[in-house]
Amino acid sequence: MSRHYSYIGLGSNLDNPKLQLQQALDEIAQLPGCDLLANSSFYASKPQGPQDQPDFVNAVCLIGTELSPQQLLEALQSIEQQHGRVKKRHWGERCIDLDILLYDDLVMQTDQLVIPHPYMTERDFVLIPLAEIDKDVRIPNKGGLTALIDKLTTSYLITI
Template sequence: MKTVYIALGSNLNTPIEQLNSALTALNKLPQTSLSAVSSFYQSKPLGPQDQPDYVNAVACIHTELAPLELLDYLQQIENEQGRVRLRRWGERTLDLDILLYDDLVIKSERLILPHYDMTNREFVIIPLYEIAPNLILPQGIAIAELAKNFANHDMKICYKP
């Protein structure tokens, strides 16, 4: 089984319910089990500020699915929950991003692993650190070191699954 970390985000249509529904769907994927979920954090949008705050979390799954097969399933879950891509970094009912897939490094048109900008996003690093404080990224960077960069984050825990 491969260990995979997935970022979850939503800022439309009751975001906490959107994330909980996504977690249920993740746990139902074939050859996959959900093993950990961070707290849900309320955060300001990364992109345009004329949208509601986000609710973000990170989940850890164990899976036998190949990376692109998993990506297809995640996009299917997003679509089933009404995901519409209106603008880059815009509002959405659900966003699911593969952050890490074991120590795999991939740079393809459809998938970049580790996630291309995860180390610069407090709404990824803080929840990831919460569930995997001893994690070392494939680049050799300790998640604990990255978390120090966001020690003064302004996110608020809004839900604990």
């Protein structure tokens, strides 16, 4: 089996968000064929979309994995379901959200999965934690992190 490297975005704004993220990191580390290699600090951020919800806690982690992108997606969705995730509204509140941001330098699009994550370059709560792990990461077809972070118009992140 070949080893791949994937960055995963984590977010929560319900049911003790910091604990939700820590538990999700522990569960990602225990996935078969996966090793948790690094994780960022936790950051408080304003919600995307509807503002009538609590602020989010976000982080990014790097894993080494033998899972395919589809297998990894299914494993992350299983963790979300174990945490009781229910999608009530688009960009709404959630106990846990786990997104594959990057998978090696793969570019792919299916009905279930788009890599790189389609909104990652617009989100401070993804780019800044990602840069904390590795500021030299390049996002396929988008460029380097430093230039992308410089393009952000606003940032409301607070390290917690």
